[in-house]
Each structure stands twice: as structure tokens, then as C-alpha cells.
Amino acid sequence: MNKPSMRLSTLFSTPLGEAALAAPLGVRQGCLVPAQALHARVAQWTQTLRLQQGTELALYLDDSLEFACALFGAWHAGKTVWLAADLTPATLAALAGRVSLFVVPESRELSQPVLTPADLPAPSAEHLPLQPLPLQHLGVVVFTSGSSGEPQPIPKTLQMLFQELDALEQLWGPTLGEADVLGMVSHQHIYGLLFRVLWPWAAGRRLHAERHAFAEALWAAVQAQGGKAVVVASPSQLRRLPPQLERLDVAAVFCSGGPLPPDALPACERAFGCAPVEVFGSSETGGIAWRQRKGVGPWAWQPLPDVQWRVSEHGQLQLRCAHMPEPQRWVECADSVRPLGAGFELLGRMDRVVKVEGKRVSAQRVEQSLMDGGHLEEVRVLVLDHGGREELAVVAVPTAEGWAHLEREGKRDFVARLQALVATSLERVTLPKRWRFESCLPSNSQGKCTQQALQHLFDPRRPGVRVRSRQTQSVELLLDIHPRLPQFQGHFDGHPIVPGVAQLDWAQRFAHEFLALQGRFAGADAVKFQQVIRPGSAVTLHLSWQAPLLSFSFQSAAGAHASGKLRYESPGV
Incomplete structure (x- = not known):
């Protein structure tokens, strides 16, 4: 068989026989999609995009099959595709000056022309030949993911x-065979693009249209499709596998996007019958290395x-490889490594030195010192601008014991306990001033914890939140209604309460943050405000998403506060 690179370059330009046209090349909602239908769809996208002005377009389509057809159509039309990580106003605004066309799931008001799958003309019997x-x-x-700063193209x-x-095929192709690839991560990032979209078609495997972001949905999809499957996931998804799910025997599990904690390995092996294959790389370099931790380390x-x-004289990783821009040039990475057997051990990033009030601080060293205290599962350190002053901030996920200390001692004393861990190695002016304690670190569709998401947690309008329980389409949150929340301003002097509009905003905000909320807000139904929420309250927020409705309710020891449903139109974004 030809190499995957040869197969992909001619996938839609080689005439197929009757049997090949009828063979399934995709799966959508459990139904097989024949190659003939996908060849016709690629031809439609090619013909349509050839008529569009400019060579640069932004592409975001949630359906992986439609995305793949549009992607190959754009390439056959001579276009360069900019992958949008999401459809937030900030992302669209950043792309607006770089592209001449947006290809998105539904029509919307943007500064550049917009093309949707529904805008494509009806299929014609004659297709232009594709080269x-x-x-x-x-x-x-x-x-780039934005985990260490602004995303860069x-x-x-x-x-x-x-x-x-x-x-990839040389290394794992024989193991995977003809197994279908099911993804938990988005194809809008390089890892998902390669592993979920391009590799399946390059190796003659079927491409699945749906992304299964939650474990329960993935389990149902694997059991429904039958046969062996390949799972493409992120560390944040694998470390939160529900223990009650029955074991799946899969061909392989791939994991990339960050370190997978060692304590997540037993749950992965129990869930999938194999250890995950971890892939190390970046947007700049592509895939670099891999490991599969079995038995006793080091790995x-x-x-x-x-x-x-x-390894450079400074202990930094240096690379050269065929899939980088200059294959013969050595490129120095920001990763500190040391040789280990025939491979290497990662020692951390060397570019995580931040400046606070003109003082250099190693964010990685601060994180490690905080972890050494034994009360935190995960921690991220960042710098925030506070009224023109730089302040070190911490987002931490406490252990069960840590949560117990936090609840028993209060936030002030718990923070003092943690600050003591770093006080001996930091100047007083650089000690962390801002703290957020969360049930999990925020992650995007690739499983990356970005600077933007961390900064979002310090939005003064966002109450403190702890996840009490979470399922695919519902979540129960405990909100800390701090007296300094700006929502209390003007509501009302001497008798502060949380206004109803703020409660609706919180319901929508946390549904976007913790559930796969989709579509644009279209109205509210059966909204009831039973009693006010006052400063200092501990309020439970229940959210349930069943498109197109988001159900919410606020409750506390005092009883019910509010409930209702929010409607969203045009889901699928």
C-alpha cells in the first residue's frame, strides 16, 4: 500500500471503481457514509470555494465529516485554511484581518463573507476533475494552544x-489495523486534525462525524459501532474517567496536550484494557516523541x-525532523530534558520565568513548592495586571484533604498555609496575591489549560465555584456568593441582593464552562424568583442541558431561590 502521504494527495483525484465508491469512508450517527457521497461533497466544496475571492479562509465546522470535506475542497481550490479554535467573538475578531472568508455552521454577521454547508448548491451530475x-x-x-501566552499562528x-x-502509520499502523477512530478532542487543533481526521483517511480507516467529549458518550459510541476502536483523548479527559463505566477493549488510546498524571494510569488500564500512548509535541513542531507507561518506570x-x-549544553531539547519547516536545521525547544536509555526524560519548561514588579520568578518552581505541601492535586501560576501592578496569581485544585482544610480553616488561613510554602524562596513583593480554588482546571476542546481560561477565573463577576457532581448533560455547582461581588452594587443600598439578571448570567456562564452548551440565546421560559440571594450565601446551582433548553435552579439551606429554562436557537456551533 502507498504511504499515507501519497494516499491523501490523490484521495479525491483518483477515479474509483464501483466497489470502492460503495465502500464506507465515514460514519455519521451510526450510519455508514460511502466514499461516493464524500467524493461528491468534496467536489461541491471545491467548485464553490473556487468561486470565492482570496486565498485565505477560516474554517470551523463541528461535524468532522463535513469539516474534512470542506478542508479537502479548500485545498483542491487552492485555498489556505486557518483553523479557528472556537467561534467566540474574540477568536472571530482575531481572524477577521487575516482571512477573506469564514466557513462556519450557520449564518452570522461578520466583517468578511460567510459560507455555510447549507449555502452549497445542489449536487451536479458533472464534477470538475480534481488534480x-x-x-x-x-x-x-x-x-499555539495559548497555555503560555497569546495563541500564535x-x-x-x-x-x-x-x-x-x-x-504515525509506520509506528502504529499494524496495531490499529482497520479500527475506527473515535475522538474526545476537537479536530480544530493540530492534534485532533492529525489523529481524528487526516490519519484515518490516510490509512483507509473510517472517519466518524461526531466528537464524544464526555466518557459516557464515548462508551455508547464504541459499543454501538462494534469491533475494535481507537480513542483519541486529552489528559484532562482521561484523568476524569467515571469509575462505574464497564471496561472497553480498544485497539489503542492516544493522549496528547499535556502531562498525564501517573495516578490516572490505573483507571485508564481498567477502562480500556491498555495503557494510553502518550504523544509529546507542539503546534510548532508537530509530534516529537511517545511513550506507553507499562509496569515499573522510569519511562x-x-x-x-x-x-x-x-540535548544542548544548557540542557534544552534540540530537534530536527522531516515534518518541520526546515528538516535539516536543528531547532531548540523550551523543554529541559536529560537522556534516559534510548530516549529522554522531560524535566519541565524553561520559558516559564515571569516578571512580577520587575523581579524574575520561576512559575514552575512556585507550582512545585505548592504541590510539595500535599494539599493540592494541580496548580497553575500566572501573572495578572491589577490596576497597573503585576501580581502573581494561583489557580489550584485541592485534594480531598485540602478541601477539608479549606472548609474548616476558611480561605484566608488556607492561603496563609500555602503562602508559607513559597515564602522562603520568594521576595515579599512577589508572593501570590490572588487565589482561586477550583474542582478542576479549565480546559478547551483540546484538553489544554490556556492562559485566557485561567485569567477568566479571576473575572470579578464570577463567584467562587466548586463542582459537586457532573455528568454528560448536567452539573451541580456550589457557588460562594462573596460580599464583594460587583453584582451587589446598586442592588440595594443597605440590603444587598443578587439581581435576577445576574442569576441568569451565571446559569449561562457556567453552562458554557461545564456543559457543551450550543447555539445563541433565544429567550427564557417559566422563570421564577422565589427568594433573594444575599451576600455570604452558599448556593447550589443545578444545570441541565438538553438542546435547545438549559434548565437551571438555585437552592440553598434557606430553600429555593430561582428556577427556569433558557432557550437557544441554531445548535451545532
Whole structure:
């Protein structure tokens, strides 16, 4: 069989026989989609996009099959695709000056023309012949995750993408066989794009339209499709697998996007019957190395087949590989490493030195010191601007014991306990001033914890929140209604209460944060405000999302406060 790179470049330009046209190339809602239908859809996208002005377009489609057809259509039309991580106003505004067209699920008001799948003309009997894709074509522009700053654009040629697929298939193709690939991560990032969309078609496997962000949905999909499956997930998803799910025997589980904690490994093996294959890389470099932690460590990271590596005199990882822009040039990464057997051990990032009031502070060292106290599961340190002054801030996930201390001692004393862990190594002016304690770190559709998401937690309008229980379409949250919340201003002097509009905003805000809320707000139904919420209250917020309705209720020891339903139109974004 040809290499994956050769197969992809000619996938939609090679005439197929009757049997090949009838063979399934995709799956949507449990139904097989034949190659003929997908070839016709790619031709539709190609013809339509050839008529559009400009060479740069932004692409965001939630359906992976439709996304793949639009992607290949754009390439055959000579376009460069900018992958939008989401459809938030900030993301769309950042792309507006870079592209001449937005391809999105539904019509919306944007500064550039908008094209949706519904805008494509009816299929014609005659399709323009499609030529093999030129490998030097600038195929996509992806963005860095934003975990260490503002997301930066990274251009990728088709050759860079396809050669990385050759390495993946060489390494794992025989193990995967013809297994279907089911994804928990989004295809709008480089990891999901390669593993969920391009690799399946490059190796002749079926591409699934749906993303299964929650474990319960993934389990149902694997059991429904029958046969072996490949799972593509993130560390944040794998470390929160519900223990009650029955075991799935899968061909492989891939994990990328950050470190997978060692204590998550037993649950993964129990759930899937195998240890996950962890892939280390970045948007800039693509995949670099892999490991599969079985038995007793230590476990070295092994380079992918086309990757060469070495350690600089300063202990930094240096790379060169076929799927980077200059294959023969050594590139120095910001990762500190040391050799371990035939591979290397990661020691942390060397670019996480921040400045606070002109003083240099190692965020990684602060995080490690806080973790050494034994009361935190995860922690992230960042710098916030507070009235023109830089302040060190901490977002932490306490252990069960940590939560007990927090509830028993109160936040002030618990913070003092943690500050004592770093006080000996930091100057007083650089000690963390801002703290948030959460049930889990925020993550995007790739499972990445971004700077923007961390900063969002310090929005003064956001009450403190702890997850009490969470399922695929519902969540129960405990809100700390702090007296300094700005929602109390003007409501009312001497008798402060949380206004009803703020409660509706919280319901929508936390549904976006913790549930897969989709669509645009279209109205409210059966909203009742039974009694006021006062400062200092501990309020439980129940949210349940069943498109197109979001049900909510606020309750506390005092009884019911509010309930109702919020309606959303045009789901699927």
C-alpha cells in the first residue's frame, strides 16, 4: 500500500471503481457514509470555494465529516485554511484581518463573507476533475494552544502534515489495523486534525462525524459501532474517567496536550484494557516523541521515526525532523530534558520565568513548592495586571484533604498555609496575591489549560465555584456568593441582593464552562424568583442541558431561590 502521504494527495483525484465508491469512508450517527457521497461533497466544496475571492479562509465546522470535506475542497481550490479554535467573538475578531472568508455552521454577521454547508448548491451530475494535491501547498494555519501566552499562528504545508502521518502509520499502523477512530478532542487543533481526521483517511480507516467529549458518550459510541476502536483523548479527559463505566477493549488510546498524571494510569488500564500512548509535541513542531507507561518506570520518551534529537549544553531539547519547516536545521525547544536509555526524560519548561514588579520568578518552581505541601492535586501560576501592578496569581485544585482544610480553616488561613510554602524562596513583593480554588482546571476542546481560561477565573463577576457532581448533560455547582461581588452594587443600598439578571448570567456562564452548551440565546421560559440571594450565601446551582433548553435552579439551606429554562436557537456551533 502507498504511504499515507501519497494516499491523501490523490484521495479525491483518483477515479474509483464501483466497489470502492460503495465502500464506507465515514460514519455519521451510526450510519455508514460511502466514499461516493464524500467524493461528491468534496467536489461541491471545491467548485464553490473556487468561486470565492482570496486565498485565505477560516474554517470551523463541528461535524468532522463535513469539516474534512470542506478542508479537502479548500485545498483542491487552492485555498489556505486557518483553523479557528472556537467561534467566540474574540477568536472571530482575531481572524477577521487575516482571512477573506469564514466557513462556519450557520449564518452570522461578520466583517468578511460567510459560507455555510447549507449555502452549497445542489449536487451536479458533472464534477470538475480534481488534480492531485501539491505537497508544497500551504494547507493550514494552526494556532499555539495559548497555555503560555497569546495563541500564535503556525503555518503548515501539506508535506509537513502528510509526512507526520507517515511516521504515525509506520509506528502504529499494524496495531490499529482497520479500527475506527473515535475522538474526545476537537479536530480544530493540530492534534485532533492529525489523529481524528487526516490519519484515518490516510490509512483507509473510517472517519466518524461526531466528537464524544464526555466518557459516557464515548462508551455508547464504541459499543454501538462494534469491533475494535481507537480513542483519541486529552489528559484532562482521561484523568476524569467515571469509575462505574464497564471496561472497553480498544485497539489503542492516544493522549496528547499535556502531562498525564501517573495516578490516572490505573483507571485508564481498567477502562480500556491498555495503557494510553502518550504523544509529546507542539503546534510548532508537530509530534516529537511517545511513550506507553507499562509496569515499573522510569519511562523514557521515544522519538517518532522521522525525529532526531539531542540535548544542548544548557540542557534544552534540540530537534530536527522531516515534518518541520526546515528538516535539516536543528531547532531548540523550551523543554529541559536529560537522556534516559534510548530516549529522554522531560524535566519541565524553561520559558516559564515571569516578571512580577520587575523581579524574575520561576512559575514552575512556585507550582512545585505548592504541590510539595500535599494539599493540592494541580496548580497553575500566572501573572495578572491589577490596576497597573503585576501580581502573581494561583489557580489550584485541592485534594480531598485540602478541601477539608479549606472548609474548616476558611480561605484566608488556607492561603496563609500555602503562602508559607513559597515564602522562603520568594521576595515579599512577589508572593501570590490572588487565589482561586477550583474542582478542576479549565480546559478547551483540546484538553489544554490556556492562559485566557485561567485569567477568566479571576473575572470579578464570577463567584467562587466548586463542582459537586457532573455528568454528560448536567452539573451541580456550589457557588460562594462573596460580599464583594460587583453584582451587589446598586442592588440595594443597605440590603444587598443578587439581581435576577445576574442569576441568569451565571446559569449561562457556567453552562458554557461545564456543559457543551450550543447555539445563541433565544429567550427564557417559566422563570421564577422565589427568594433573594444575599451576600455570604452558599448556593447550589443545578444545570441541565438538553438542546435547545438549559434548565437551571438555585437552592440553598434557606430553600429555593430561582428556577427556569433558557432557550437557544441554531445548535451545532
